Amino acid sequence: MTIWDPQHEAIDREPLEELQLARLRDMLSRVYERVPFYRSRLDACGFTPGDLAGLDDLARLPFTEKSDFRDNYPYGMFAVPLDEVVEIHSSSGTTGKAVVGGYTRADLETWAELVCRIAVAAGAGRGDIAQVAFGYGMFTGGFGLHYGLQKAGVAVVPISAGNTARQIKVMQDFGTTILIATPSYSLYIGDVINKRGVEPGSLKLRLGMFGAETCSEEMRAQIEARLPITATDNYGLTELIGPGVAGECECRSGMHISEDHFIAECLDPATGEPVPDGEIGELVITALTRECSPVLRYRTRDLTSITREPCACGRTTARMGKVVGRTDDMFIISGVNVFPSHVESVLFQIKGVEPFYQIVLDRSPGGLDTFEVQVEVTDGLFDGWMDDLRAFERRVTEELRSALLVRPRVRLVEPGTLERSEGKARRVIDRRPA
Numbered sequence: 001m002t003i004w005d006p007q008h009e010a011i012d013r014e015p016l017e018e019l020q021l022a023r024l025r026d027m028l029s030r031v032y033e034r035v036p037f038y039r040s041r042l043d044a045c046g047f048t049p050g051d052l053a054g055l056d057d058l059a060r061l062p063f064t065e066k067s068d069f070r071d072n073y074p075y076g077m078f079a080v081p082l083d084e085v086v087e088i089h090s091s092s093g094t095t096g097k098a099v100v101g102g103y104t105r106a107d108l109e110t111w112a113e114l115v116c117r118i119a120v121a122a123g124a125g126r127g128d129i130a131q132v133a134f135g136y137g138m139f140t141g142g143f144g145l146h147y148g149l150q151k152a153g154v155a156v157v158p159i160s161a162g163n164t165a166r167q168i169k170v171m172q173d174f175g176t177t178i179l180i181a182t183p184s185y186s187l188y189i190g191d192v193i194n195k196r197g198v199e200p201g202s203l204k205l206r207l208g209m210f211g212a213e214t215c216s217e218e219m220r221a222q223i224e225a226r227l228p229i230t231a232t233d234n235y236g237l238t239e240l241i242g243p244g245v246a247g248e249c250e251c252r253s254g255m256h257i258s259e260d261h262f263i264a265e266c267l268d269p270a271t272g273e274p275v276p277d278g279e280i281g282e283l284v285i286t287a288l289t290r291e292c293s294p295v296l297r298y299r300t301r302d303l304t305s306i307t308r309e310p311c312a313c314g315r316t317t318a319r320m321g322k323v324v325g326r327t328d329d330m331f332i333i334s335g336v337n338v339f340p341s342h343v344e345s346v347l348f349q350i351k352g353v354e355p356f357y358q359i360v361l362d363r364s365p366g367g368l369d370t371f372e373v374q375v376e377v378t379d380g381l382f383d384g385w386m387d388d389l390r391a392f393e394r395r396v397t398e399e400l401r402s403a404l405l406v407r408p409r410v411r412l413v414e415p416g417t418l419e420r421s422e423g424k425a426r427r428v429i430d431r432r433p434a
């Protein structure tokens with residue numbers, strides 16, 4: 001198991017914290033000088049960069065929220081003049097204004113370096129051929145993986161997302177060894193490969209690097225059942241740099257955070273107080289080293305846990321667990337909090353259910369919330385026996401009810417009827433009036 005940058009990935013805690021403190025000090029003075037948004041936030045809590053005495057002081061500093069990026073759209077969060085910027089990315093911005101992040105020449109080099117670390121940690125290297133089926137464009141996933149994989153010595157095929165028939169042809173013809181995509185698109189590609197009778201063993205695929213959406217262990221198992229790969233997870237956000245914040249090593253027991261560039265906190269989302277290692281909280285990240293778009297205590301809304309236990313791979317950096325949900329995609333039905341990822345975990349363990357589902361929330365004419373789970377069943381499971389179908393539907397309903405503590409209406413649908421995703425899957429359709 002190779003470590004790309006042992007000096008930083010296998011650093012002892014004490015020198016790491018010294019480095020973090022020095023970088024935090026530098027970052028605070030940069031944003032205080034150059035970003036009016038941060039200056040006014042720091043002034044409002046009576047903190048000047050010179051007050052920083054230790055990493056513990058981080059807890060005194062204000063949070064940055066997604067809405068702050070929107071309020072300062074497009075360039076208000078930039079810490080360098082525009083003529084130093086060489087690349088600009090943004091989130092999809094489906095609701096309101098998008099999040100915009102800029103990169104100087106040095107930022108692009110940092111980005112490539114950080115993605116290279118996670119690519120090497122996942123087992124990629126010279127001789128590999130990576131098919132990047134992330135969308136290229138404003139989305140950070142495509143370019144981020146592109147730069148990092150090249151740095152690791154991998155040959156990159158920038159096919160972008162979509163056109164699944166062509167994805168499979170390129171995979172066969174080019175001898176692709178690594179697939180880069182969202183988990184939901186990988187699942188879809190795997191499904192099409194199986195339906196077309198392509199023998200998975202005839203492919204040279206061996207590794208998957210998935211990101212941009214949460215991937216439960218059950219989802220990972222479903223992907224690995226369809227494609228001849230070891231599936232690895234990685235983490236990043238446009239607000240922070242894109243991919244490259246954290247990634248799994250070959251032990252696959254959490255994603256190593258590049259702590260020399262990012263300070264990670266795990267906090268109770270209601271109180272903002274830290275939760276103990278191993279417990280679920282909201283991930284809050286400070287991006288220390290970006291020249292153009294440094295970020296102070298960004299509330300990611302992602303719920304996960306952090307561990308600082310040593311990892312068998314030799315890296316010493318903290319690891320974050322799988323993202324179990326997002327504070328903003330949790331929905332409330334009959335007073336019960338439900339995460340789509342929890343619904344997914346339950347469904348994917350039921351034999352006869354295919355890993356394609358959708359959650360539809362609505363309100364009845366009487367004003368009650370309705371919660372429907374539509375899920376595909378395996379082809380040929382019933383052969384027209386309605387009694388069997390109803391019994392199976394009741395079983396799925398009961399499994400969900402006992403796990404979620406709220407009863408959904410389950411609707412079984414034919415294989416292939418639910419929308420397939422080439423990027424991030426849309427799991428929840430909420431038709432309830434605001």
Ligand SMILES: [Zn+2]
Pocket residue numbers: 249250251256311312313314315
């Ligand atoms: Zn490790």
